[in-house]
């Protein structure tokens with residue numbers, strides 16, 4: 001692996017910057033009524049489709065390091081591939097492999113098991129309960145439960161975050177039933193395994209990029225302190241909350257499972273806690289709440305002294321958490337690191353919801369800049385929910401700031417993420433998602449024009465689909481709102497006013513995907529595609 005960029009023998013970099021725009025969740029759909037990208041009025045995207053430099057890229061499955069081609073893409077694996085220029089085996093795959101080999105039951109697991117065997121306190125498992133394979137997989141949870149039983153752990157408590165964002169919007173009961181069956185089977189020979197608390201992932205525990213610590217506080221109260229509305233079972237909680245609130249899984253309020261003696265699973269001194277999500281963005285804040293001695297993001301109450309482990313290490317710079325079951329994907333030599341080494345100035349910009357995507361994920365799950373003197377990271381503060389009431393989100397403010405920074409900071413390479421197609425697509429609201437795509441298209445046009453005026457090049461792509469598929473066809477023929485990402489390909493277009501047709505000719509290798517974008521950007525900047533990187537998309 002090269003650690004230094006080499007000049008390209010023939011490519012001349014532009015006078016201005018190379019700006020890579022990620023349209024989060026804007027894939028290429030079927031063009032039907034449920035394809036919000038096709039339904040939207042998008043003069044800029046339409047123009048890009050006519051360029052010689054337009055193509056489509058794979059953004060899901062094995063092309064982004066997921067276990068199989070049935071797996072959707074997501075922001076983590078998408079931005080990892082964009083920034084690393086290679087296909088890296090991702091958390092979903094690494095955890096499954098570590099379960100198969102037994103490597104997952106290493107030192108961190110041992111510490112947890114030894115702790116609870118000594119104290120008599122429960123082993124607590126906290127995480128997202130679904131088979132979405134974006135943040136977690138229920139099979140991983142079940143493997144941990146089976147092993148705990150095999151090792152004679154007497155008490156386990158599971159704290160379940162309801163999904164409905166990577167899986168159908170109201171599918172929580174199916175996963176709860178499946179989990180309850182496993183817990184009942186394992187609750188024999190004196191063992192006592194139960195669900196202890198839970199709530200919808202968008203309002204309980206799984207905040208990211210410090211958008212709203214209240215979310216984590218609600219989770220802390222329910223999982224750790226046993227504080228919250230009580231129910232006899234998770235099924236009863238979900239059924240009642242569906243009826244009372246009309247909300248879907250991702251937004252259901254927190255709940256606590258209690259019996260005649262009170263909450264069944266508060267987390268106390270001497271317990272062990274495993275956060276079984278493998279993806280870091282939405283796991284880091286709870287990790288900090290468990291690990292940091294000094295902490296003032298919310299009142300924790302007395303912090304229980306527990307043995308804490310993550311499914312993996314979520315942040316390689318901050319080394320969070322300190323103990324983890326599976327080694328994280330090793331992503332070194334990302335394009336950000338190589339450009340920093342070559343002294344090229346970089347700007348990364350997005351709004352809060354996607355800020356870490358263009359910094360942390362782009363840099364291989366590292367939160368810090370490689371060279372703070374030549375990198376500027378700009379976060380535009382996001383609006384609060386409900387986002388479907390503001391589908392334009394902060395696209396205009398991001399655009400204003402980006403254009404201002406082209407003159408003020410004068411970066412040579414820019415990466416920007418527009419969150420709208422994804423964040424509004426996840427709400428399942430077709431009308432709002434059409435508006436979201438239109439807002440992005442407007443800003444896209446502004447950026448392209450500003451970059452052209454400064455003699456730069458724009459590279460437009462997306463990290464995975466979402467807005468392009470707002471419905472699923474159920475087996476019975478009925479339509480069902482789709483809140484999750486799609487498996488569709490994503491657009492790739494390059495605007496270079498120096499090229500005769502408005503963009504360079506492309507020669508995409510077979511099965512070209514997101515991992516080919518880094519070499520493409522580096523080549524446009526006048527460098528050779530680095531050794532080990534996937535090929536550039538540019539024709540010779």
Ligand SMILES: O=C(O)[C@@H](CO)OP(=O)(O)O
Pocket residue numbers: 024025073074075076134135165166282422
């Ligand atoms: O919101 C998220 O956490 C995921 C979906 O689970 O979306 P994205 O990968 O686009 O960030």
Ligand SMILES: [Mn+2]
Pocket residue numbers: 024025074075076078422463464
């Ligand atoms: Mn995304």
Ligand SMILES: [Mn+2]
Pocket residue numbers: 025075422423426466485
């Ligand atoms: Mn998403």
